[in-house]
Amino acid sequence: MHEDIEKVLIAEEVIEKRLDLIAEKIRIDFANQESLQVVAILKGALVFMADLLRRVPLKLEIECLNVASYHGGTESSGVVDFLDAKLPDVKGRSILLLDDILDTGRTLEAVSKKLIDLGAADVKTCVLLTKDKERPVAVEADYSAFEIGDEFVVGYGLDYDGKYRNLPYVGVLKPSEINL
Ligand code: 5GP
Ligand code: MG
Numbered sequence: 001m002h003e004d005i006e007k008v009l010i011a012e013e014v015i016e017k018r019l020d021l022i023a024e025k026i027r028i029d030f031a032n033q034e035s036l037q038v039v040a041i042l043k044g045a046l047v048f049m050a051d052l053l054r055r056v057p058l059k060l061e062i063e064c065l066n067v068a069s070y071h072g073g074t075e076s077s078g079v080v081d082f083l084d085a086k087l088p089d090v091k092g093r094s095i096l097l098l099d100d101i102l103d104t105g106r107t108l109e110a111v112s113k114k115l116i117d118l119g120a121a122d123v124k125t126c127v128l129l130t131k132d133k134e135r136p137v138a139v140e141a142d143y144s145a146f147e148i149g150d151e152f153v154v155g156y157g158l159d160y161d162g163k164y165r166n167l168p169y170v171g172v173l174k175p176s177e178i179n180l
Helices: 012-029 046-053 106-117
Strands: 005-010 036-042 060-070 076-082 094-102 122-131 143-148 170-173
Touching: 005 143, 012 046, 012 122, 012 143, 036 046, 036 106, 046 060, 046 094, 060 106, 076 106, 094 106, 106 122
Parallel strands: 036 060, 036 094, 094 122, 122 143
Antiparallel strands: 005 170, 060 076
């Protein structure tokens, strides 16, 4: 797996240090919640969620949403499908929504809107990565660990064709590994 990576963009130790800071911010900002409702977007947010939430010493509950917004390639399709038969009960809750990356912003926008439609009182968003680019929708994450350039990355939850999610760092694939 590691041999397919052209460069490491964000090393594991760098991610860990940054998660300590983000977790501390979340602890302070949500300290008044009796129980924080986290909603994570599968599968990309899995690794980020596990590492981040173990650093947050608050009572919290986790729900996951299965959303498809990428369809195999390296370009965002812009279409967001909700794949779960049953969506979580979030009525009246303040939500911390987690995703791996803010790219076009369509996923965070669509999921935030869905959570509000489902009765959530408030939605705050938290991503590992924000791509520095012009977005078709005006969304910004409330918490973002790193800003990266507009390139396709894998690792730390992010996949290419279903693989590389278990890389412990964020990296860029060798062009020879991408089938266009
Ligand atoms: P959006 O374009 O809606 O902001 O991002 C949608 C989804 O596209 C993200 O949750 C993520 O799963 C995927 N995505 C966006 N940029 C990248 C990238 O550079 N690498 C990978 N592996 N997935 C990405
Ligand atoms: Mg995703």
